[in-house]
Each structure stands twice: as structure tokens, then as C-alpha cells.
Amino acid sequence: MRGAVLHGPGDVRVEERRDPEIVAPTDAIIRLTAACVCGSDLWPYRGLEENGDPAPMGHEYVGVVEEVGPEVTTVRPGQFVVGSFWASDNTCEICRAGYQSGCVNRVLMASIGTQAQFARIPLADGTLVATPGMPEPELIPSLLAASDVLGTGWFGAVAAAAGPGKTVVVVGDGAVGLCGVLAARHFGAERIIAMSRHESRQELARRFGATDIVTERGDEGVARIMELTNGLGAHSVIEAVGTQSSMTQAMRSTRPGGHIGFVGYAHDVALPGDELFFSLVHLHGGPAPVREYLPELIDLIWRRVIDPGQVFDLTLPLEQAAEGYRAMDERRAVKVLLTP
Amino acid sequence: MRGAVLHGPGDVRVEERRDPEIVAPTDAIIRLTAACVCGSDLWPYRGLEENGDPAPMGHEYVGVVEEVGPEVTTVRPGQFVVGSFWASDNTCEICRAGYQSGCVNRVLMASIGTQAQFARIPLADGTLVATPGMPEPELIPSLLAASDVLGTGWFGAVAAAAGPGKTVVVVGDGAVGLCGVLAARHFGAERIIAMSRHESRQELARRFGATDIVTERGDEGVARIMELTNGLGAHSVIEAVGTQSSMTQAMRSTRPGGHIGFVGYAHDVALPGDELFFSLVHLHGGPAPVREYLPELIDLIWRRVIDPGQVFDLTLPLEQAAEGYRAMDERRAVKVLLTP
Incomplete structure (x- = not known):
């Protein structure tokens, strides 16, 4: 099969990879209908994270089940499925508490690489959720978003306790931040302040439910948020970047x-204990337990209540994955959809 | 009046201080029935925190109202009162949300110094809570504990979401940690693991409700907690020290x-963002909003449901405050009560 492989910083190639096979009786093989490039893929692409080159890339996926292992009972060949970027058994104590991304048997899908024609999905029963039927083509981008960025933005809004009467700030205007805006809106937040300097992203943020846009950053950004919140700060902040400055922005x-x-996948971040202590904030986050939200997200997409697929603003054939990485790296695209 | 003043590291003196007076119409003056030395007083005492010597010391207090300003309506002269170590208006939006320690008009009582015969209490209506009557002498230590260490341990247990079915680890066997054990027990935690190496503190922890004691620290301490929790870790951890190693212990x-x-009042702590991210924990804390809990705590003490006053294992006259500091510094005493 064909698949994207990172050979070193900036060097993504689509090449022949071995077809996946059932390894464990709980595996499934899917034929990808669509894959995509994630903001977190840019960390190794930019050489800011060791990935062990050459490495297969991609962890988001939707597709049709080709084959299942003998112990798989909840999905079957021919079904259209969405899965999380962490494979999980969905039965352990951590999963049952709603933290499938901390499953004791979890497998990181990035280690498998879903920017490809096929993928092996470990722990298929605990990872995949079948859609009610074959989706209309226009639903594919939204279902694909549910695999990571929507589920991650959703988790951000849950962790930030976004809800009625709340003012929510969203730090980061990438696909996750934008989906955080959408989730905060869905949860009934009264005011949603998107921090963004990019006109097209501001526009999408507004379409997803942002009521205010703040273009300032750093101390000026904090001052602007204080102005908008009677000097108190926001009730809820979704941090969707993962840098020291974005975390500081969020805390303040x-x-x-x-x-x-x-x-935001934290890189080189150190939170000062005293500032955190005196801030009196609640801090929660990490890799999103997307599997927990998938049934609800699929339902909302299927009924066309939400349309998170709008975060994809560039669609390319898988063979042009390298161009997709470049477009995201240069911020020419919010998120790139790849068709195998 | 007489009051304790820190003149430099290790140098506490009880000396003449000016009698306090009503400054703002919302002030009250109280005559202290008891004061005490806090673990956090040891930071400047040990020279680990700049305090601006000479500095009046103490922020915990119970006593009898002597005088109130013209705008004070909820307490009156002759009443026995307990107050928080933060004075708060208890009316602003932050207070109404239960975060009086983040009150927009808050005043740190440590800046006033309650290891003294009298103290001015700013924002008396929002800070003080009167007891139902004059307390029996044996209730004084528990009511004094409510002013900080009990309220702080309580907040720790609330923030750690201690409750039925939960395993709670308490890091730190000082008065706050021990009160955290008591609070976790009150909230119905199933299992309470106190981390302590001191026999007398272990004993008090057991009396307060600890079901297990772990004496190991660092990686060995983490390994022991994992053993006791099926390799998963605790549901709830109360961190009551404030150092890098105690925070790491808590996170892991x-x-x-x-x-x-x-x-634990965080000093020189930096939380690694990536570890925090992948830990998927909820983190919440800071200076406790003691005022939020005071009515309930006073009621529980008054009805003799809880007896947090047991944390005081040394009582000294105020004049011997210096010996009280030494005893706590050398861990000869858990907590020292001072009688003016």
C-alpha cells in the first residue's frame, strides 16, 4: 500500500509500505476513506520532536472495515467507522471512568501511521465506532475531524467547564482551538472569545460561535481579556497550542x-508553581479521550447539528501529503484532508 | 500590646506593638483567645522567603470582638469569632463563586500579624463568622484550626474530589495534611493513604481516618502507591507540602x-508541561477559601463531629513564641498553639 513516511525534518514522502495484517485477535483492518495532517504532526516535521526516522505518519482516520480478528464483535467488514487517535480497550477502570486516552492497554495510532491506504486498528471493539450507515460524502470531513481535532477541542471545553453563563477564552486558532469554540458554543457558553490574528480563522471562529475576537497576545492579550471580563478573567479558558507563552496566556x-x-500538546513548558498556586485555577487536560465522546459526536454530525469539517480548507490526494505538510507548516492551511 | 515580630531568619521576638485601631468602617478589632504558628510561617523563619523584616507574624486567629466599625453588621462586640487567613468582602463575584481567597478586595492577614493580643480584621462582615455562643475551652484548638489548617486541608480534599469509593493519598504529614486526612474521611473516602515517616504523626493520621501509611518517598513512594492501587494510581491526591518533590510525588x-x-504553598516548583499533559490529572489548589467552609466547619466542631484541634501538640504562652517556632522548625511539634 501507499503511505506517508517522515524521513527527517521537512522530509515527508509517500511510498510503498507493507499492507497491514491482523496481528492480535482484537485487531481490525480498515481501508481509509480519508486521513489528514494534524498540528501535532508538525512537531516532528519541524524537527522539534524526536520521532525515530523513518516513521510512518498520521493518527486520524475514517474508513471502511476490511477485516476483523476473531475476537472483534462490535464492528464488521463493510461498516464505516471512526476511531480515536489512541486505541483503547474501553473496558479497563480508566476507560470506564472516561479516560480512554489513559487506557492501561492503549496504543498510540501515530505509531501505526494512518496517512495511508490501509491501517491496522488495535483493540477494535474499544477504539472504533460504526456510523449508522454509509455517510454522504459531505459528512466525511466532519467525521474525520471527530477522530482527533473535534474530540480534542470537545475535551478542552469539557475540561474548561464551558457552559451556560460562562465566558470562554480560546487560546489558539488551529483546528483544535476552532473546534473548542464549536464545543463551547454547543455547551451553551454565553461569550466565546477567540484569540486569533488570522482573518480566515477569525471568520471560521465566528461561524463556529465566537462572539469576540482578540488579536493581542502576551501581556496585551491578557489585558484585553481583563477588559472584556470586568477585570476578573474568564471563567473558562481552552488552551490549544502547547507552548510556554500560550499556557501563560491561559493562566493569566x-x-x-x-x-x-x-x-495543546505541551512542549518545553514549565508551569511556575507559585503562579499556579495563587491563580486558584483548575487545570485539566492532556491527550483527549476522544473515544468517550465519539458516539455523541457522530450523532451530532449525522444529524447535521454540528459541522466541524469546515476546519479542512485544503484537500489533496494522499500522494501529495508533502504539500499538505508544507501548507500547514506555513499556515497556508488550517487543516489538510488527504484522500488515499 | 504584645506581639510576635520576625527580625530576621530564626529571630522571632515578642515585643510591644501598637494597639490596633479601626481604620476603615468595615473593620473589627478582636482580642485573641488563641493564635498559632503555621507551617507557612517557617518559610520566612528559615530565610527561604523575603518578608521585609521586621515583620509582625501570624495569620490564624480566634477571639472575642472588642469593637466594630460603623458599617459592620454581622458581628458585634462580645461575640466569639473565627476568621480566615485572607480577609474578604464575601460579596464580589469571585467570593460568591466560593473563592474568597481570590476576593477582589482581599487582605492577607499575615500582613497584620495575629500572633498578638489584638488584631484588626478588615472586611469583618465578609471575613469573620461568630460561633453560636462562647465556646467550651476544649473547643478552642479546633476552632483555631478552622482558621487555616483545617480549612486548607478541607479545600485540599474538595479539590482532590475525595469522596465515596475513592482512594485518597495525602502527601505531607503536617497539620494541613492531617486535616486533609480528616476531611477525606468526612467526605466518605474508602481508603486514605497517609505518607508519613513520623510515628506520632502516623498515629494522628490513623485517628483522623487514614487506613494505610506509606513511609517510602520519591520513586519508592510512587511504586508503593501503585502497588496499593492495582498499578493505576490514586483517584485523589492531597498535596500539602509545596516542594518540587512533593508535587512530583502527587503527580505520579x-x-x-x-x-x-x-x-502546600508552592516554593521553587516548576511543573513539567509534558508530564502534566500525559498524566491526564485534574490539578486544583492554591490558598484555601477558608471563609467558604467556616460556617460548616464551625458547626461540625460545635457538634463535636470532628476534632481537628488534635493537631496542636504544644501549647505555649505568646511570650514564648520563639520556642514555638523552634519546635516546629525542628519538627518536635506538629503545630503550636499560642495563648496571649
Whole structure:
């Protein structure tokens, strides 16, 4: 099969990879209908994270089940499925508490690489969710978004305790941040402040439910949030970047007793204990337990209540994955969909 | 009046201080029935925190109202009162959300110094709570504990989401940690693991409700917690020390999706963002909103449901405050009560 492989910083190639096979009786093989490039793929692409080159790339996926192992009972060949970027058994104590991304048997799908024609999905029963039928083509991008960025933005909004009467700040205007806006809106937040300097992303944020846009950053960004919140700070902040400055922005924009949902994959971040202590904020985040939300997200997409697929603003054939990485790296695209 | 003043590291003197007076119409003056030395007083005492010598010391207090300003309506002269170590208006939006320690008008009582015969209490209506009558002498230590260490341990247990069916680890066997054990027990935690190497503190922890004692620390301490929790980690961890190693201990002892209540006043702590991210824990803490809990705590003490006053294992006249500091510094005493 064909698949994207990172050979070193900036060097993504689509090449022949071995067809996946059932390894464990709980595996499934899917034929990908669509895959995509994630903001977190840019960390190794930019050489900012060791990945062990050459490495197969991609962890988001939707597709049709080709084959299942003998112990798989909840999905069958021919079904259209969406799965999380962490494979999970969905039965352990951690999964049952709603933290499938911390499953004791979890497998990181990035280690398998779903920017490809086929993929092996470990722990298929605990990882995949079948859609009610074959989706209309226009639903594919939204279902694909559910595999990671939507589920991650959703978790950010849950962790930030977004809800009625709340003012929610979203730090980061990538696909996750934008999906955080959408989730905060879905949860009934009163005011949603998107921090963004990019006109097209601001527009999408507004379409997803942002009521205000803040273009300032750093101390000026904090000052602007304070102005908009009677000097108190926001009730809820979704941090969707993962840098020291974005975490600082989040901490200083949250009122005492408020909640930060941090879902930007943290790199080289050190949180000063004293500042965190005196901030009195709630901090929760990490790799999103997407599997927990998938049934609800699929239902909302299927009924066309939400349309997160709008985060994809560039579609390319899998063979042009390298161009997709470049477009995201240069911020020419919010998110790139790849068709195998 | 007489009061304790820190003149430099290790140099506490009880000397003449000016009698306090009503400054703002919302002030009250109280005559202290008892004061005490806090673990956090040891930071400047040990020269680990700049305090601006000479500095009046103490922020915990119970006593009888002597005088109130013209705008004070909820307490009156002659009443016995307990107050928080933060003065708060208890009316602002932050207070109403239960975060009086983040009150927009808060005043740190440590800046006033309650290891003294009298103290001015700013924002008396929002800070003080009167007891139902004059307390029996044996209730004084428990009511004094409510002013900080009990309220802080309580907040730790709330922030750690201690409750029925939960395994709670308490890091730190000082008065706050021990009160955290008591609070976790009150909230119905199934299992309470106190981390302590001191026999007398272990004994008090057991009396307060600890079901297990772990004497190991660092990696060995984490390994022991994992053994006791099926390799998953605790649901809830109360961190009551405030050092890098205690925070690390807390983070690594908590299961994915679990809660850390951190109430140890953080000093020189930097939390690694990536470890925090992948731990999937909830982190919440800071200076406790004691005022939020005071009515309930006073009621529980008054009805003799809880007896947190047992944390005081040394009582000295105020004049011997210096010996009280030494005893706590050398860990000869858990907590020292001072009688003016």
C-alpha cells in the first residue's frame, strides 16, 4: 500500500509500505476513506520532536472495515467507522471512568501511521465506532475531524467547564482551538472569545460561535481579556497550542476558581508553581479521550447539528501529503484532508 | 500590646506593638483567645522567603470582638469569632463563586500579624463568622484550626474530589495534611493513604481516618502507591507540602482522570508541561477559601463531629513564641498553639 513516511525534518514522502495484517485477535483492518495532517504532526516535521526516522505518519482516520480478528464483535467488514487517535480497550477502570486516552492497554495510532491506504486498528471493539450507515460524502470531513481535532477541542471545553453563563477564552486558532469554540458554543457558553490574528480563522471562529475576537497576545492579550471580563478573567479558558507563552496566556486570563482545559500538546513548558498556586485555577487536560465522546459526536454530525469539517480548507490526494505538510507548516492551511 | 515580630531568619521576638485601631468602617478589632504558628510561617523563619523584616507574624486567629466599625453588621462586640487567613468582602463575584481567597478586595492577614493580643480584621462582615455562643475551652484548638489548617486541608480534599469509593493519598504529614486526612474521611473516602515517616504523626493520621501509611518517598513512594492501587494510581491526591518533590510525588501517584488538590504553598516548583499533559490529572489548589467552609466547619466542631484541634501538640504562652517556632522548625511539634 501507499503511505506517508517522515524521513527527517521537512522530509515527508509517500511510498510503498507493507499492507497491514491482523496481528492480535482484537485487531481490525480498515481501508481509509480519508486521513489528514494534524498540528501535532508538525512537531516532528519541524524537527522539534524526536520521532525515530523513518516513521510512518498520521493518527486520524475514517474508513471502511476490511477485516476483523476473531475476537472483534462490535464492528464488521463493510461498516464505516471512526476511531480515536489512541486505541483503547474501553473496558479497563480508566476507560470506564472516561479516560480512554489513559487506557492501561492503549496504543498510540501515530505509531501505526494512518496517512495511508490501509491501517491496522488495535483493540477494535474499544477504539472504533460504526456510523449508522454509509455517510454522504459531505459528512466525511466532519467525521474525520471527530477522530482527533473535534474530540480534542470537545475535551478542552469539557475540561474548561464551558457552559451556560460562562465566558470562554480560546487560546489558539488551529483546528483544535476552532473546534473548542464549536464545543463551547454547543455547551451553551454565553461569550466565546477567540484569540486569533488570522482573518480566515477569525471568520471560521465566528461561524463556529465566537462572539469576540482578540488579536493581542502576551501581556496585551491578557489585558484585553481583563477588559472584556470586568477585570476578573474568564471563567473558562481552552488552551490549544502547547507552548510556554500560550499556557501563560491561559493562566493569566482565567479568574480565581476558573477552569483551564489544556489540550495543546505541551512542549518545553514549565508551569511556575507559585503562579499556579495563587491563580486558584483548575487545570485539566492532556491527550483527549476522544473515544468517550465519539458516539455523541457522530450523532451530532449525522444529524447535521454540528459541522466541524469546515476546519479542512485544503484537500489533496494522499500522494501529495508533502504539500499538505508544507501548507500547514506555513499556515497556508488550517487543516489538510488527504484522500488515499 | 504584645506581639510576635520576625527580625530576621530564626529571630522571632515578642515585643510591644501598637494597639490596633479601626481604620476603615468595615473593620473589627478582636482580642485573641488563641493564635498559632503555621507551617507557612517557617518559610520566612528559615530565610527561604523575603518578608521585609521586621515583620509582625501570624495569620490564624480566634477571639472575642472588642469593637466594630460603623458599617459592620454581622458581628458585634462580645461575640466569639473565627476568621480566615485572607480577609474578604464575601460579596464580589469571585467570593460568591466560593473563592474568597481570590476576593477582589482581599487582605492577607499575615500582613497584620495575629500572633498578638489584638488584631484588626478588615472586611469583618465578609471575613469573620461568630460561633453560636462562647465556646467550651476544649473547643478552642479546633476552632483555631478552622482558621487555616483545617480549612486548607478541607479545600485540599474538595479539590482532590475525595469522596465515596475513592482512594485518597495525602502527601505531607503536617497539620494541613492531617486535616486533609480528616476531611477525606468526612467526605466518605474508602481508603486514605497517609505518607508519613513520623510515628506520632502516623498515629494522628490513623485517628483522623487514614487506613494505610506509606513511609517510602520519591520513586519508592510512587511504586508503593501503585502497588496499593492495582498499578493505576490514586483517584485523589492531597498535596500539602509545596516542594518540587512533593508535587512530583502527587503527580505520579494520581491515575489518569484523577484529581490533585494542591494546598502546600508552592516554593521553587516548576511543573513539567509534558508530564502534566500525559498524566491526564485534574490539578486544583492554591490558598484555601477558608471563609467558604467556616460556617460548616464551625458547626461540625460545635457538634463535636470532628476534632481537628488534635493537631496542636504544644501549647505555649505568646511570650514564648520563639520556642514555638523552634519546635516546629525542628519538627518536635506538629503545630503550636499560642495563648496571649
